[in-house]
Amino acid sequence: MPAATIEHNGISYRWPDKPVAVVCIDGGDPAYLERGLADGIIPNIARFMKDGFSAVADGTVPSFTCPNNMSIVTGRPAAVHGISGNFYLDRKTGEAVVMTGPELLRAESIMAALSRQGAVVASITAKDKLRQQLGKNMDLHSGGRKGSVSFSSQCADRCTQAENGIEDVLDFVGQPLPDMYSPELSLFVLDAGIKLLETRRPDLLYLSLTDFIQHAHAPGAPEANAFYSAMDRRFGQLVELGARVVLTADHGMNDKSKPDGTPNVIWLQDVLDREFGAGRSTVICPITDAFVGHHGALGGFVRVYCRNGLTPRDVAGLVAGLPGVEAAYERGEAAQRFELPEDREGDVAVISDAGTCIGARAVDHDLSGLKGHRLRTHGGIAEARVPVIMSEPATDAYARRAEAGTLKSYHVFDVALNGAAVA
Numbered sequence: 001m002p003a004a005t006i007e008h009n010g011i012s013y014r015w016p017d018k019p020v021a022v023v024c025i026d027g028g029d030p031a032y033l034e035r036g037l038a039d040g041i042i043p044n045i046a047r048f049m050k051d052g053f054s055a056v057a058d059g060t061v062p063s064f065t066c067p068n069n070m071s072i073v074t075g076r077p078a079a080v081h082g083i084s085g086n087f088y089l090d091r092k093t094g095e096a097v098v099m100t101g102p103e104l105l106r107a108e109s110i111m112a113a114l115s116r117q118g119a120v121v122a123s124i125t126a127k128d129k130l131r132q133q134l135g136k137n138m139d140l141h142s143g144g145r146k147g148s149v150s151f152s153s154q155c156a157d158r159c160t161q162a163e164n165g166i167e168d169v170l171d172f173v174g175q176p177l178p179d180m181y182s183p184e185l186s187l188f189v190l191d192a193g194i195k196l197l198e199t200r201r202p203d204l205l206y207l208s209l210t211d212f213i214q215h216a217h218a219p220g221a222p223e224a225n226a227f228y229s230a231m232d233r234r235f236g237q238l239v240e241l242g243a244r245v246v247l248t249a250d251h252g253m254n255d256k257s258k259p260d261g262t263p264n265v266i267w268l269q270d271v272l273d274r275e276f277g278a279g280r281s282t283v284i285c286p287i288t289d290a291f292v293g294h295h296g297a298l299g300g301f302v303r304v305y306c307r308n309g310l311t312p313r314d315v316a317g318l319v320a321g322l323p324g325v326e327a328a329y330e331r332g333e334a335a336q337r338f339e340l341p342e343d344r345e346g347d348v349a350v351i352s353d354a355g356t357c358i359g360a361r362a363v364d365h366d367l368s369g370l371k372g373h374r375l376r377t378h379g380g381i382a383e384a385r386v387p388v389i390m391s392e393p394a395t396d397a398y399a400r401r402a403e404a405g406t407l408k409s410y411h412v413f414d415v416a417l418n419g420a421a422v423a
């Protein structure tokens with residue numbers, strides 16, 4: 001018999017009293033929900049918001065996918081879990097280091113902890129880059145009814161019992177492998193969760209989607225509404241199958257284009273080279289990963305590293321005055337303000353406003369993938385507001401926290417496991 005509570009990363013969680021499904025709608029800006037409610041296309045979410053729990057929380061800044069997913073699943077800020085972007089610059093070697101692997105993660109996920117205590121846990125992501133971090137130290141081979149699983153829809157055709165705790169996933173879900181750039185990549189995650197709920201009845205599901213639609217389509221666009229409507233049907237199914245559903249997002253999304261439709265970019269490396277001379281600074285865009293077609297590696301948060309006598313103060317002083325820059329903080333202040341790991345922070349963190357994004361050198365960014373779309377992207381403070389919605393009402397204590405505006409994205413599992421007013 002498992003313990004009634006489990007201590008994890010300094011927080012006490014109640015053992016799931018029923019299947020709990022936490023869904024991270026990647027790029028799920030609150031504006032999509034507002035528009036979906038107005039258009040009447042998300043009846044299940046509307047019901048959760050009315051009869052259950054609904055709040056807007058502060059997500060991790062930089063408002064990127066990996067940092068926020070790790071904040072959600074570890075229940076702690078990036079200062080503790082260590083993942084503050086897709087890239088950071090190793091000061092010793094001067095090399096950009098990929099941060100999306102499991103080796104740089106400094107805190108364990110709640111999924112790992114519960115699976116090792118004998119719970120059946122399902123961790124499913126759209127993109128495989130997240131899978132290893134999410135599944136780190138999960139027990140996929142013992143305990144539980146039919147064992148825990150960790151896989152991505154991107155690689156659903158390659159799952160093995162040893163690596164993922166499940167095989168033949170395409171047959172299991174009854175769908176073909178979804179395209180990397182499609183809404184189906186996300187819907188497959190939800191459908192796999194529904195199938196697992198029908199067959200293995202996991203104690204905990206973490207279903208993390210991809211922001212392909214949100215990068216390409218504004219709230220209210222037919223493609224966006226179709227996607228939200230398709231998700232909403234599946235959220236309804238999860239509840240019908242007996243799950244408590246908790247919806248959140250890793251970050252929001254803003255249109256960062258000029259009136260003529262071209263991206264509204266500050267090419268920061270070009271600006272710094274012009275002002276201080278070439279070779280005195282390095283701009284790292286921590287949104288960069290292998291799949292940048294839909295945003296051209298342009299986001300709302302970059303890190304500047306100073307060299308050859310250039311001081312952070314000089315950089316921050318210049319940059320703070322640029323049109324479109326919301327804030328520029330030196331390392332210590334950035335780490336403190338946003339609860340980031342200081343050893344992985346740049347000398348200056350530069351954050352753009354809602355309508356602007358930041359790149360390095362104009363010649364180094366390939367924007368051909370935008371294919372005539374307006375650039376929609378994220379990374380700044382303006383994209384760090386995320387919804388937290390639960391299909392059941394919360395206790396008074398959690399309702400008060402939501403009203404006080406003190407809810408953070410790293411409280412999502414706290415709400416999901418401890419916050420429900422169980423009848």
Ligand SMILES: [Zn+2]
Pocket residue numbers: 026027064065066211250251
């Ligand atoms: Zn994301």
